[in-house]
Amino acid sequence: xxxxxxxxxxxxxxxxxxxxxxxxxxxxxxxxxxxxxxxxxxxxxxxxxxxxxxxxxxxxxxxxxxxxxxxxxxxxxxxxxxxxxxxxxxxxxxxxxxxxxxxxxxxxxxxxxxxxxxxxxxxxxxxxxxxxxxxxxxxxxxxxxxxxxxxxxxxxxxxxxxxxxxxxxxxxxxxxxxxxxxxxxxxxxxxxxxxxxxxxxxxxxxxxxxxxxxxxxxxxxxxxxxxxxxxxxxxxxxxxxxxxxxxxxxxxxxxxxxxxxxxxxxxxxxxxxxxxxxxxxxxxxxxxxxxxxxxxxxxxxxxxxxxxxxxxxxxxxxxxxxxxxxxxxxxxxxxxxxxxxxxxxxxxxxxxxxxxxxxxxxxxxxxxxxxxxxxxxxxxxxxxxxxxxxxxxxxxxxxxxxxxxxxxxxxxxxxxxxxxxxxxxxxxxxxxxxxxxxxxxxxxxxxxxxxxxxxxxxxxxxxxxxxxxxxxxxxxxxxxxxxxxxxxxxxxxxxxxxxxxxxxxxxxxxxxxxxxxxxxxxxxxxxxxxxxxxxxxxxxxxxxxxxxxxxxxxxxxxxxxxxxxxxxxxxxxxxxxxxxxxxxxxxxxxxxxxxxxxxxxxxxxxxxxxx
Numbered sequence: 001x002x003x004x005x006x007x008x009x010x011x012x013x014x015x016x017x018x019x020x021x022x023x024x025x026x027x028x029x030x031x032x033x034x035x036x037x038x039x040x041x042x043x044x045x046x047x048x049x050x051x052x053x054x055x056x057x058x059x060x061x062x063x064x065x066x067x068x069x070x071x072x073x074x075x076x077x078x079x080x081x082x083x084x085x086x087x088x089x090x091x092x093x094x095x096x097x098x099x100x101x102x103x104x105x106x107x108x109x110x111x112x113x114x115x116x117x118x119x120x121x122x123x124x125x126x127x128x129x130x131x132x133x134x135x136x137x138x139x140x141x142x143x144x145x146x147x148x149x150x151x152x153x154x155x156x157x158x159x160x161x162x163x164x165x166x167x168x169x170x171x172x173x174x175x176x177x178x179x180x181x182x183x184x185x186x187x188x189x190x191x192x193x194x195x196x197x198x199x200x201x202x203x204x205x206x207x208x209x210x211x212x213x214x215x216x217x218x219x220x221x222x223x224x225x226x227x228x229x230x231x232x233x234x235x236x237x238x239x240x241x242x243x244x245x246x247x248x249x250x251x252x253x254x255x256x257x258x259x260x261x262x263x264x265x266x267x268x269x270x271x272x273x274x275x276x277x278x279x280x281x282x283x284x285x286x287x288x289x290x291x292x293x294x295x296x297x298x299x300x301x302x303x304x305x306x307x308x309x310x311x312x313x314x315x316x317x318x319x320x321x322x323x324x325x326x327x328x329x330x331x332x333x334x335x336x337x338x339x340x341x342x343x344x345x346x347x348x349x350x351x352x353x354x355x356x357x358x359x360x361x362x363x364x365x366x367x368x369x370x371x372x373x374x375x376x377x378x379x380x381x382x383x384x385x386x387x388x389x390x391x392x393x394x395x396x397x398x399x400x401x402x403x404x405x406x407x408x409x410x411x412x413x414x415x416x417x418x419x420x421x422x423x424x425x426x427x428x429x430x431x432x433x434x435x436x437x438x439x440x441x442x443x444x445x446x447x448x449x450x451x452x453x454x455x456x457x458x459x460x461x462x463x464x465x466x467x468x469x470x471x472x473x474x475x476x477x478x479x480x481x482x483x484x485x486x487x488x489x490x491x492x493x494x495x496x497x498x499x500x501x502x503x504x505x506x507x508x509x510x511x512x513x514x515x516x517x518x519x520x521x522x523x524x525x526x527x528x529x530x531x532x533x534x535x536x537x538x539x540x541x542x543x544x545x546x547x548x549x550x551x552x553x554x555x556x557x558x559x560x561x562x563x564x565x566x567x568x569x570x571x572x573x574x575x576x577x578x579x580x581x582x583x584x585x586x587x588x589x590x591x592x593x594x595x596x597x598x599x600x601x602x603x604x605x606x607x608x609x610x611x
Contacts, residue, residue, distance in 0.1 A: 023161070023166060024047075024051030024052060028051065028055060028057065028173060030103065031057040031146075032045065035061055035142070038061030038062045039061050041060060041200060044187045044188075045189070050167035052166060054145065055145070055147075056145045056146075057144050060139070063140050064115065073111075073125065075101050093256060106127070106150050107127075107150070108124075110143075111142070112142070112144075116140060171195060172247075172481070172483035174188050176252075176257040179250055179284055180255050180256065182198070182204050182207060183200055184198075185200030186198045186200075195486075204234075208220060209508075212248070213509050215241075219237050219238045221235065221236055221237070221324050221325070222235055223236060224320070225319070230287060230289050230313050233286050234252075236283040236284075236324065237282040237283070238325075239274040242275050242282075243279065244280075244530050245533050245537060246264050246280045247481065248280060248281065248282040248481070249268075249281070249282075252285065253294065254289065259304060260304070263313070263317060265314075268280060268281075270322045293307070294306065419578040420579055422575065423435060423437065429563070430565055433449075433574075441599070443595050443597075444574075445594075448587035448591050448593045452581060453574075453578070456581055461499070468499065469517060472514065472515065476515075476525070477512075478510045478528055488532060488536070489504060491535055491536075500531075501513040501514040
C-alpha cells in the first residue's frame with residue numbers, strides 16, 4: 001500500500017485557508033477585491049460584531065450566472081487569467097482562484113448573484129459542502145455572506161483579536177482600497193452603524209480627510225515624477241503634520257495596495273532633518289509601471305511584490321518628494337528684527353518727563369514649559385531718566401559664585417545637596433554642563449539628566465491610581481486615523497486611569513477634555529499621539545512593562561535635547577531636581593548623567609604633579 005496519497009479537496013482548501021484567511025479582515029480583502037475586479041461602482045461591507053459573527057459584502061458589479069457560482073468555489077478556478085503569459089502581466093487584483101474555496105472551507109457561506117442575462121440565484125455552503133441552492137429576487141451584482149468564521153477550526157478562532165482590533169484591521173484595509181480606487185464608493189457598517197464611507201467621486205483628498213481628519217487633509221502637498229521605468233504621483237503631508245508610526249504611508253501599485261518597507265524608507269528619507277526622530281509623514285504614493293516589470297505572485301495575500309530595478313524607483317521617490325517639500329510655500333515672517341530670548345523691551349510714553357515704573361513678567365523658560373511648575377510673579381522696577389543719553393548699568397552674572405555658595409537646601413532636600421553644592425561654570429557644545437566644587441570638575445549631560453527627571457515624574461503619575469489632572473478650558477481636538485478609532489475607544493478607561501479624558505468626535509477625531517499635570521498643554525498633541533501609538537502597537541507584555549517603556553519613550557522625546565542653549569536659572573532648577581531624584585546618576589536607559597574629573601588627574605595631564 002502506497003503511503004503517499006492525494007489530499008481531498010476539502011482538506012486542501014483548509015490548508016490553503018491557513019495562508020489566505022487569517023482573520024475577518026482577510027475575508028473582507030478577498031471579497032472586496034473580487035467586487036473590484038467585477039467592475040463594481042459601489043461596494044458595501046456589513047459587519048456583525050466586527051465580522052466575528054458575520055461578514056456581508058454586496059456590490060453592483062457584473063455578477064455571476066447560476067452555473068458559474070459553484071465553479072467559483074473550486075480551487076484555482078478564476079476568470080482573471082487563462083495562460084502563462086497572463087501571469088506575467090497581471091492587471092486584476094485576484095488571479096489565484098484560492099480565496100472563495102478557502103473561505104468557504106472554514107465558514108458558513110451564502111453566495112447570491114445576478115447578471116444582466118440571468119435571474120438571481122443563491123448557493124449555501126457549510127465547510128465547503130453545498131447545502132442549498134435556488135432562485136431568488138436580487139438586483140444585478142453579487143452578495144457574499146460569511147458566518148461563523150473558523151467554526152470548524154477552534155484553535156484559529158481562539159487566537160483572533162477582540163472586536164475592536166478586528167474592526168480596526170478591516171477599516172484600515174477599506175481606507176487603502178478607497179485610495180487605490182477612488183472612483184468606487186465604499187460603505188462599511190458595523191452592527192448597523194456606519195463606520196466608514198466614501199463617495200466614489202475620485203477625490204483623494206476627501207478620502208484622506210475621511211480617515212485622518214480635515215486638518216491633515218489640508219496639509220497635503222501634491223507631487224509627481226517619472227523616469228524611464230516608473231511614473232509616480234500622489235500627496236504627502238507638509239513637515240508640520242506627522243504620525244508616530246508608518247501607518248500613514250500608503251503605497252498603491254497599478255491600483256493594487258502593497259506593502260514595501262524599502263519604499264517606506266525612501267519616503268522617510270525625503271523628510272530627513274524636517275521631522276522629529278521617530279515621526280513619519282502621511283503619504284499616498286501611486287506607482288504606475290508596465291505590469292511585466294513587477295511580480296505580484298510572491299505570496300497568496302498578494303500584498304508583497306518584486307520590482308525591476310527597485311533602486312531606481314526609490315531614488316525617484318526620494319528626489320521627487322524632496323523637490324516638492326523644497327518648493328512648498330514657507331510661512332511669512334515679520335520683517336521686524338527678532339529679539340533675543342529673554343530680552344526685555346523698554347519703552348516710555350511719548351513726552352513723558354517723570355520717572356515711570358513698569359512691571360515685567362519673567363519669560364517662561366523651557367524647564368517651566370516641560371514641567372509646568374508654578375512660579376511667583378516677579379516685579380522689576382525700571383527707572384527711566386529724563387535724559388535720553390543714559391549710561392547702561394554694568395552687566396552682572398546671573399548667579400555669582402559667592403551667592404551660589406550661600407544657598408542652603410538642607411531642610412528642603414533632607415540632606416541631599418550634592419548637585420546644589422556644585423558651582424555652574426558654563427555650557428560646552430550646548431550639550432554638556434560644566435560644574436565644579438573645591439576639588440573636582442564635573443560634566444552633566446543635560447539631555448540625560450532631564451530625561452531621568454521626566455522619567456521619574458511620568459512613572460510616578462502612572463503609578464498613582466488617581467493622577468492629578470487639569471481640565472482644558474477649550475477641549476483639544478485630536479485627529480486620528482479611522483482604523484485607529486475602534487482601538488482607542490477600547491482604551492478609554494485606560495486613558496482615564498492616566499488622567500486623560502477622551503471622547504469620540506466623528507469617525508476620525510477625538511475630543512480631549514482633561515490632561516495629567518505633567519503634560520504641558522502646548523505639547524499635548526504630540527504627547528497624546530506618542531501615547532496612542534505606543535499603547536496600540538507596543539508588544540510588551542504586562543501593563544507594568546508597557547507603562548515603563550512608555551515612560552522611557554516620552555521622557556526621551558520630551559527632554560531638553562543636545563545642542564540647545566540652557567540658561568543659568570534653568571541649570572539651577574535642574575540641580576535642585578537632580579538632588580530630589582531617586583536615581584540621578586543615570587538616565588532611564590542606563591547612560592550616565594554625570595562624570596567626574598579629579599583635580600589631581602587634571603594637574604597630572606598638565607604635568608603639574610608627577611607620578
